Amino acid sequence: MVNEVCKVLEHVDIGSGYRQIVFDAPQIAAGAQPGQFVHVRVPGLEASALRRPFSIFNAEGGKLELLYKTVGRGTAALNAVKPGDDVSVMGPLGHGFPLKCDGAALLVGGGFGVAPLYFLARRLLESQSRPTSLVLFVGGRTKADLLALDRFAALGVEVRAATNDGSAGVKGLVTDPLDDELVRIRAEGGKFELFACGPDPMLKAVALRATGTGMKGWISMDRHMVCGVGACYACIQKTVRGNSRCCIEGPVFAAADLVWE
Amino acid sequence: MTDMKVNLGGLELASPVVTASGTFGYGFEYLGAVDYSKIGAVTAKGICLEAWPGNPMPRHCEVPGGLVNAIGLQGTGVEHFLKYTVPWFRQQVKGVPVIANIWGRSVEEYAEVAARMGDVVDAIEMNVSCPNVKAGGHTFGQDPKVLEEVVAAVRKSTKLPLVVKLAPNVPSVVPYVRACEDAGADALSLINTLPAMVIDIERRKPVLANKTGGLSGRGIHPAAVKLVYDAHVASKLPILAMGGVAEAKDAIEFLLAGATAVAVGTATFSDPGTAGAVYDGIADYCERHEFSAVAELTGNLLV
Numbered sequence: 001m002v003n004e005v006c007k008v009l010e011h012v013d014i015g016s017g018y019r020q021i022v023f024d025a026p027q028i029a030a031g032a033q034p035g036q037f038v039h040v041r042v043p044g045l046e047a048s049a050l051r052r053p054f055s056i057f058n059a060e061g062g063k064l065e066l067l068y069k070t071v072g073r074g075t076a077a078l079n080a081v082k083p084g085d086d087v088s089v090m091g092p093l094g095h096g097f098p099l100k101c102d103g104a105a106l107l108v109g110g111g112f113g114v115a116p117l118y119f120l121a122r123r124l125l126e127s128q129s130r131p132t133s134l135v136l137f138v139g140g141r142t143k144a145d146l147l148a149l150d151r152f153a154a155l156g157v158e159v160r161a162a163t164n165d166g167s168a169g170v171k172g173l174v175t176d177p178l179d180d181e182l183v184r185i186r187a188e189g190g191k192f193e194l195f196a197c198g199p200d201p202m203l204k205a206v207a208l209r210a211t212g213t214g215m216k217g218w219i220s221m222d223r224h225m226v227c228g229v230g231a232c233y234a235c236i237q238k239t240v241r242g243n244s245r246c247c248i249e250g251p252v253f254a255a256a257d258l259v260w261e
Numbered sequence: 262m263t264d265m266k267v268n269l270g271g272l273e274l275a276s277p278v279v280t281a282s283g284t285f286g287y288g289f290e291y292l293g294a295v296d297y298s299k300i301g302a303v304t305a306k307g308i309c310l311e312a313w314p315g316n317p318m319p320r321h322c323e324v325p326g327g328l329v330n331a332i333g334l335q336g337t338g339v340e341h342f343l344k345y346t347v348p349w350f351r352q353q354v355k356g357v358p359v360i361a362n363i364w365g366r367s368v369e370e371y372a373e374v375a376a377r378m379g380d381v382v383d384a385i386e387m388n389v390s391c392p393n394v395k396a397g398g399h400t401f402g403q404d405p406k407v408l409e410e411v412v413a414a415v416r417k418s419t420k421l422p423l424v425v426k427l428a429p430n431v432p433s434v435v436p437y438v439r440a441c442e443d444a445g446a447d448a449l450s451l452i453n454t455l456p457a458m459v460i461d462i463e464r465r466k467p468v469l470a471n472k473t474g475g476l477s478g479r480g481i482h483p484a485a486v487k488l489v490y491d492a493h494v495a496s497k498l499p500i501l502a503m504g505g506v507a508e509a510k511d512a513i514e515f516l517l518a519g520a521t522a523v524a525v526g527t528a529t530f531s532d533p534g535t536a537g538a539v540y541d542g543i544a545d546y547c548e549r550h551e552f553s554a555v556a557e558l559t560g561n562l563l564v
Contacts, residue, residue, distance in 0.1 A: 001292070001293040001294060002293050002294065003293070003294040003533055003534070041531060041532065046325075046326075047507070047531065047532075048326070048327075048478060048479050048507055048527070048528060048531055049323065049531060050323050050328065050530055050531060051530065051531060088532070090294055090533070223318075224319070224321070226321055226328070226330075226530050227284070227286075227290070227291075227529070227530050229286070229290045229291055229294070230286055230290045231284065231285055231286030231290040231291060231306075231529075232283065232284060232286070232321075232330075232332065232530065233306070233315060233320070233332045233335045234320045234321040234330065234332060236315070236318050236320065236335075242312075242314060243314050243315055243335055248290070
């Protein structure tokens with residue numbers, strides 16, 4: 001982990017409140033693993049403001065890519081950052097996804113929850129022990145919430161979408177096409193592992209499918225964080241081990257370890 | 262070159278800048294982002310006899326000029342702390358003293374935690390003022406007689422330099438300072454967080470699951486300076502001052518108000534380099550004002 005002053009290389013609006021930002025971050029990018037995050041000191045906020053955590057969308061060739069939605073004061077201030085600006089970025093932080101998968105890798109993302117799944121898909125496909133297949137299940141309220149589909153397509157990832165309004169993919173929840181696939185794999189006696197990032201109700205639904213089928217599930221929890229390094233104990237997730245810190249024991253937890261309130 | 266060494270009630274510090282309890286984990290979490298050569302000591306997160314789960318989520322809320330938290334002293338307990346946490350820190354970071362921050366639910370628990378510390382740590386800071394755990398801490402810092410009793414009990418059970426961390430929310434800090442003197446404390450630390458509350462008006466509910474919490478950060482700094490000054494005027498006990506230190510100027514105010522050393526807390530979250538920058542700024546100030554030692558700043562206020 002380092003605290004690196006990073007130059008912004010690109011920062012683009014990709015529509016519907018979503019943005020993509022690219023940093024020149026050689027030290028962070030070199031060590032980053034899928035599912036890890038970075039803690040960003042947002043220029044434009046007062047100097048004493050807390051940092052904001054972001055999943056790593058991609059880390060490649062010294063570049064660090066983030067994908068985010070403008071949801072509050074921190075992300076709104078981040079919108080104003082321009083190429084050429086210097087930003088203090090701490091990372092890579094936390095425990096990410098495992099890079100070995102037994103059977104089919106089923107990635108499940110909701111909204112900007114696909115951010116760490118792109119980096120994960122890329123690394124899984126590059127790994128020596130490639131999964132038998134890799135499918136991204138992606139959900140959102142509407143078509144505009146389905147992000148980075150071109151990037152997944154470029155990796156050759158099969159994408160199955162669901163939207164609440166039916167504007168893309170099937171009308172319904174992301175777990176609808178996921179369940180169809182689980183039924184198919186299990187009918188054939190196949191194995192799979194689930195990798196999920198998105199809103200809590202989706203994560204819980206995916207985690208219960210992993211524990212219910214006895215398969216492995218890897219769940220990336222999103223919590224407001226303070227220190228980002230395990231020092232302050234603000235970002236707690238209940239697990240079988242007690243109150244675990246999302247920033248250091250997570251953000252990726254084994255589905256079987258999570259305790260849902 | 263300014264002499265940056267200070268002596269905090271028997272604890273020799275190579276730098277007058279330490280980390281504040283609860284904001285720096287157990288000292289090693291920020292490895293990679295912090296220059297330890299400029300940190301006089303780390304104050305570890307609060308420890309009691311047994312593992313303690315802390316409060317439900319949400320545990321914090323950012324506010325203008327600060328942070329309201331109700332972490333609730335989550336910790337692993339003294340045995341784990343001594344067997345694993347401190348040795349791991351010593352292995353990772355050489356030559357930086359550890360101040361153990363302790364709390365208990367009774368006088369006996371305070372004394373036992375302090376006794377168990379033996380000489381594994383370099384000093385003890387007693388938390389008698391955490392606003393977030395009803396069972397412990399808070400009540401001991403709100404009555405000078407009770408405070409004197411608990412400090413005296415801890416004094417009997419340890420030979421380590423003993424620092425007592427006082428509450429800010431009292432009509433006058435002086436009776437508490439006297440109680441600490443009478444009970445044999447070696448130093449004082451102040452201030453702890455100010456009791457605070459944030460309400461989500463849309464949901465009409467408190468933001469924190471604990472309903473209330475403690476306010477820290479830049480906004481509390483002037484209140485802290487006043488209390489440090491009051492304590493210094495009332496007592497010769499050395500003072501470790503904390504509350505909103507984000508830059509050297511804040512720390513120098515504390516030193517001039519009477520502090521011997523300062524702790525950086527909430528500011529570390531936005532910039533882990535804060536303690537190092539504060540150290541550099543104090544050294545610059547001493548050179549500019551021709552002080553050969555930082556210790557000359559303590560209480561050196563022209564009034």
